[in-house]
Each structure stands twice: as C-alpha cells, then as structure tokens.
Amino acid sequence: MLFNLLFMAQEDLFKKLIAHCKEYGYVFPSSEIYDGLSAVYDYGQYGVELKNNIKKYWWDSMVLLHENIVGIDSAIFMHPTIWKASGHVDAFNDPLIDNRDSKKRYRADVLIEEQLAKIEGKIEKEVEKAKGRFGESFDEAQFRATNGRVLESQGKWDALHNRFAEALNNADLAELKQIIEDQEIVCPISGTRNWTEVRQFNLMFSTDMGSTADGAMKIYLRPETAQGIFVNYMNVQKSGRMKIPFGIAQIGKAFRNEIVARQFIFRMREFEQMELQFFVRPGTELEWFEKWKELRIKWHQALGFGTENYRFHVHEKLAHYANAAVDIEYRFPFGFKEVEGIHSRTDYDLSQHQKFSGKKIQYFDPELNESYVPFVVETSIGVDRMFLQIISAAYHEEVVEDSNGQKDTRVVLRLPAPIAPVKLAVMPLIKKDGLPEKAREIIDELKFDFNCQYDEKDSIGKRYRRQDAIGTPFCVTVDHDTAADNTVTIRYRDTMLQERVEISKLRDIILNEVSFRKLFSQLK
Ligand code: GAP
Numbered sequence: 001m002l003f004n005l006l007f008m009a010q011e012d013l014f015k016k017l018i019a020h021c022k023e024y025g026y027v028f029p030s031s032e033i034y035d036g037l038s039a040v041y042d043y044g045q046y047g048v049e050l051k052n053n054i055k056k057y058w059w060d061s062m063v064l065l066h067e068n069i070v071g072i073d074s075a076i077f078m079h080p081t082i083w084k085a086s087g088h089v090d091a092f093n094d095p096l097i098d099n100r101d102s103k104k105r106y107r108a109d110v111l112i113e114e115q116l117a118k119i120e121g122k123i124e125k126e127v128e129k130a131k132g133r134f135g136e137s138f139d140e141a142q143f144r145a146t147n148g149r150v151l152e153s154q155g156k157w158d159a160l161h162n163r164f165a166e167a168l169n170n171a172d173l174a175e176l177k178q179i180i181e182d183q184e185i186v187c188p189i190s191g192t193r194n195w196t197e198v199r200q201f202n203l204m205f206s207t208d209m210g211s212t213a214d215g216a217m218k219i220y221l222r223p224e225t226a227q228g229i230f231v232n233y234m235n236v237q238k239s240g241r242m243k244i245p246f247g248i249a250q251i252g253k254a255f256r257n258e259i260v261a262r263q264f265i266f267r268m269r270e271f272e273q274m275e276l277q278f279f280v281r282p283g284t285e286l287e288w289f290e291k292w293k294e295l296r297i298k299w300h301q302a303l304g305f306g307t308e309n310y311r312f313h314v315h316e317k318l319a320h321y322a323n324a325a326v327d328i329e330y331r332f333p334f335g336f337k338e339v340e341g342i343h344s345r346t347d348y349d350l351s352q353h354q355k356f357s358g359k360k361i362q363y364f365d366p367e368l369n370e371s372y373v374p375f376v377v378e379t380s381i382g383v384d385r386m387f388l389q390i391i392s393a394a395y396h397e398e399v400v401e402d403s404n405g406q407k408d409t410r411v412v413l414r415l416p417a418p419i420a421p422v423k424l425a426v427m428p429l430i431k432k433d434g435l436p437e438k439a440r441e442i443i444d445e446l447k448f449d450f451n452c453q454y455d456e457k458d459s460i461g462k463r464y465r466r467q468d469a470i471g472t473p474f475c476v477t478v479d480h481d482t483a484a485d486n487t488v489t490i491r492y493r494d495t496m497l498q499e500r501v502e503i504s505k506l507r508d509i510i511l512n513e514v515s516f517r518k519l520f521s522q523l524k
Contacts, residue, residue: 010333017333017395018264020411024470026050026391027265039261039269046470047387049421049451051272054386055251057419058274060516061299061523062249069247069276070240074228076253077209082227083220085356086349087320092223093200095176096259099187100194106187107260108176108198112164115183117335119157126150165316173198203256205269221255226378228252229277230349233374234361237279244363244374245288247278251383263334265384272383279374281365282347288377289324289344295523296342296379297328302522303416305393311336321348330389339389340381347373390415394471400496402461413471414494417513423450424474424510425467431456439478442488442503450510468493474510 021027025044029036043051062069083089095108126149131138144150160183167175177198186193204223210216222228229248236248251274258267265271280288293312301307313336315325324344329336350373354361362371394413402408417423426442428435436456443452453472455463460477467475475491482488482503490509491498501509 014333017391020395021391039258039267041265041268046421050419051383051387053419054383055274057516057519059251061520062276065520065523068245069249070236071249072229072232072236073252074232074250076222077219078222078228080217080219081356082231085352086227088204088223091320092204093202094259095173095198096201097198098196099190099192100196101192102187102190104187104189105259108180109168110260111185112179115185116157116160119153123150123153168317201259205255205257223256224254225250225252225273225275226277230353233350237363244365245278245280247276249276265388268384273380274383275378275380278377280377282372282375285344285375285377286324292377292379293326293342296340298523300328302519321345332392339385340379343378345376345378347375349376350374410465410468412468412493415471417473418516418519420471420473421451422453422470422472423514424476425453425455425472426476427455427460427463429460429477429479433480434483435478438482442476446507449507450514464491473513476506
C-alpha cells in the first residue's frame with residue numbers, strides 16, 4: 001500500500017519535512033549552537049548539491065538554450081542612488097502592526113490574507129463534504145454556484161477581498177487597520193484585539209561603507225538582484241553586441257528584513273534569487289510577457305510533480321514599475337503559494353537610472369532606425385523557495401514489505417534524477433572477499449561523471465533506506481558474482497526494482513536518467 005503526503009495532516013507533513021531536512025544534511029538553522037538566527041538557514045552537504053543543481057537547471061535553461069540570453073554576476077554592494085532610482089528607498093515597504101499584549105509584530109496584509117484563506121477553507125470543506133455525500137455524480141461547479149452556505153461564504157470572501165485590494169492599491173494604512181478590527185482578527189499568541197496603528201516598514205538592510213565616520217556612506221544590501229542587471233544593461237549590450245530582444249540572467253543573494261519570517265525557508269531574510277531581465281521593443285512587452293509565462297510554467301512542470309499542483313495568480317495590486325504581473329504558485333503543504341514572479345516592468349527601471357545617473361541608457365534599433373529605452377519582462381524565482389517546493393513535492397512516506405513479508409515504512413525523496421544530490425551509491429554486499437575494492441573501482445570509474453557515494457555499513461536494506469531518504473536514484477550492489485562475470489545489481493529508488501547489469505553498461509544507464517537533456521527536451 002502506498003500513502004503519500006495527500007493523506008497526512010498537512011501541518012504534520014511540514015514539520016516532518018523540516019526535521020527530515022535537518023536529519024539528512026539538507027538544511028540547518030543558521031548559528032544553531034547559539035540558538036539560531038531568525039529566518040536565516042544554512043544548507044548542509046546534500047542541501048548544497050540540490051541547490052547547485054536547481055541553479056544549474058535554471059541557468060542552463062536560460063543561457064544555454066537561448067542564444068540571445070547571457071549571464072552576469074554583479075556585486076551585492078551597489079551605489080546607494082540605485083535604490084533611490086529604483087523606488088526601493090521610498091516604496092519597498094510592508095505594512096506592519098503590533099499586538100500590544102503579546103508584543104508580537106505582524107504584517108497587516110498577511111493577517112487579512114489569512115482571514116481570506118480561512119473563508120476559502122470553509123468553502124473547500126463544504127465542497128469536500130458534498131463530494132463525499134454525492135460520490136461519482138457530484139457536479140462541483142453546480143454545487144459552488146447554488147449551495148447556500150458556499151454562496152454566503154463566497155459573498156463574504158468577495159467583499160473582504162475587494163476592500164482589501166482597494167486599501168492596498170491606495171496604500172491606505174488606516175483602512176487596513178479598520179479591516180482587521182471589523183473582521184475581529186485576534187493575535188494568535190495573546191488572543192486579543194489590542195492592536196497598534198498600521199505603519200510602513202522598509203525592508204532593506206543597510207550598513208556603512210568606509211572607514212571614517214565622516215567619509216562613511218550608507219549603503220544597502222540588495223533586496224533583489226534585478227538592479228545589478230539594469231545598471232549593467234549598456235555594458236552588456238555594447239560588449240556583447242546584443243540585439244533586442246535579448247536577456248540578461250543572474251543568480252545571487254538578496255536580503256530583506258522580513259517582518260514575519262515563518263514557514264522555514266519559504267520566507268527568509270537572506271536568500272538567493274534567479275532573475276532574468278528580458279529587454280524588448282516598446283509595445284511588444286505584453287506579447288513577451290505571455291511567452292515567458294508559458295516557458296516558465298513548462299520549466300516547473302518538466303520536473304514531473306503534477307501539472308495540477310501549479311497555477312497562475314494574477315496580481316491585483318501592481319508594483320510601482322509593472323504594467324502586468326503574475327505569480328506561478330505551487331500547492332505547498334500550507335496551500336498554494338508563490339514560487340516565481342513574472343513582471344512586465346515597462347521602461348521604468350532603465351528610465352529611472354537614466355534620469356538619476358544622467359547617462360544615456362538607450363538602444364538604437366536598426367530596423368526602426370530610432371533609439372528608445374527598452375521595455376523589460378522579468379522572471380524572478382527564489383532558489384530557496386524552489387528548493388522547498390521540490391523537497392515538499394518529493395517527500396513521500398510509503399509502507400513497503402521487506403523480503404520476509406514484514407511491513408515497514410520507508411521515507412523516500414522522489415527527486416528528479418538530474419537534480420538529485422547523489423546520483424548513485426555503490427555498496428559491497430559484505431566488507432570482505434575483495435568486494436569493497438571492486439566497489440571502489442566502480443566509483444573510481446564513475447566519479448568523473450556522477451556524484452557517487454560509497455556505503456558499506458549496516459545491512460543492504462538499511463543502506464537502501466538511507467539512500468532513499470536522501471533521494472539517491474540508483475544503488476549498485478557488488479556481490480560475489482561480480483568478480484566472476486563483471487555484473488552488479490542496480491536498484492531503482494522509485495520502483496525498488498532490481499536488475500542485473502554489466503558494469504560496463506552502468507555509465508550509460510545512469511547518464512540517460514540524470515542528464516538535464518531529459519528536462520530540457522520538454523521546454524521547447
Ligand atoms: N525582482 C523582482 C522581485 O524580487 P519578488 O516577487 O519580490 O520580485 C521574486 O521576488 C521571488 O523571490 C519570489 O517569487 C520568491 O521566490 C523569492 N523571494 C522573495 N522574497 C523572499 C524571501 N524573503 N525568502 C525567500 N524567497 C523570497
């Protein structure tokens with residue numbers, strides 16, 4: 001019998017994921033021996049491999065597969081005027097509210113979003129109940145359109161949602177506070193409604209650069225990597241003789257002083273982004289926006305975690321620089337949440353940098369015989385959030401039978417083979433009779449192509465479980481027949497099937513599964 005995360009209480013599942021990540025060397029709380037640092041995490045020995053593979057999947061899908069996309073690596077420290085020009089100094093704020101009794105701080109918009117989610121939860125419960133009652137003949141669309149309780153909740157949701165969107169669009173902090181009061185939202189810690197006013201809080205970290213007090217300059221840790229691309233637009237366009245449309249890709253750290261840091265690596269204060277700025281002719285940006293939406297969702301879905309677990313969420317409130325914006329959301333254990341943002345950023349950023357720097361930032365279009373400030377379509381995804389998405393999707397608990405018919409639970413990370421940290425484990429059946437030497441010989445041959453692991457400790461069954469738990473797609477066992485006929489047993493993680501193969505065939509069998517080609521071929 002197989003049961004996976006669908007059947008587990010989702011909260012339990014999330015706790016198990018976090019514990020699993022720590023136990024198996026994927027993610028550790030930062031500075032743990034000093035009791036940790038809130039919303040900062042370290043990646044362990046397998047975590048760093050998975051993270052690097054995610055970055056490779058993204059980078060190669062941009063830079064290798066598109067001849068008109070190139071990459072850069074800009075500095076984290078940048079001239080402070082950049083953040084004035086981009087609007088971050090004045091507008092990169094979250095609305096915060098404190099509860100006077102618990103002294104806890106919250107994001108006002110998140111409190112209201114959680115209230116919306118509660119109403120949504122009520123509706124889903126009604127639908128689930130009805131599904132159970134009516135079975136096969138259940139018409140969900142009709143039920144949603146006619147059931148009294150669902151309609152009542154939907155009405156409340158719509159009213160709250162409209163009011164909330166308007167308050168956000170007008171940056172009306174008093175109205176946000178009023179909504180929290182009208183909805184009787186209480187602090188989850190104190191249980192009271194003793195709230196302060198809502199205030200704006202700038203999310204950028206700052207520090208001083210320079211050694212003397214007089215000469216020191218206040219600089220910011222970048223809250224997005226995008227600006228490093230914009231300020232290098234002319235450098236790349238000229239030195240690479242790039243013709244529009246073209247893109248610049250970058251992977252790098254970003255920092256935000258998040259008010260509410262929760263949900264493990266979902267929202268961190270130090271995180272990594274993979275961003276593409278795609279420069280296009282003005283007036284064509286919405287066409288490119290649609291193209292990038294399609295390409296990016298394919299990139300996610302190629303990983304094989306089920307197309308039904310992804311959806312687009314269109315933004316009601318557009319950022320100050322955008323004329324269209326959509327998120328790609330994934331069904332996390334705590335609900336559908338953003339993994340990636342796709343924004344049509346107009347010519348806002350380049351025009352602002354042109355204005356603030358006094359330098360011309362334009363493109364001469366030989367086809368039109370005119371110069372213009374290019375428009376930009378951006379795709380922006382968090383490496384850490386993608387990591388969490390993959391781990392949540394890959395984590396399965398299954399009841400399996402051992403060779404004696406005994407039932408056992410195995411935890412398996414069904415990671416797509418190209419991004420799995422360890423590709424194969426090579427195991428001598430026993431620690432003598434030359435088997436360890438033969439196993440090492442195989443590793444010495446394959447280690448140039450794959451991340452291999454040698455494991456000789458404990459029973460074969462236990463070793464398989466250990467590899468399942470870190471997501472290794474192949475285990476190769478060396479036994480007494482190996483020396484005689486140069487064959488080994490290869491065991492496949494997901495099916496647990498085993499077959500006898502010649503050692504000389506191992507490389508091709510594994511390469512066929514772990515190559516990024518498999519993923520890239522789906523991106524056409
Ligand atoms: N340049 C556009 C930009 O930064 P964003 O929607 O603020 O847009 C893009 O961020 C992506 O970065 C998000 O979809 C998310 O994956 C990731 N991200 C943003 N804030 C994050 C945080 N505090 N922790 C982890 N990932 C974050």
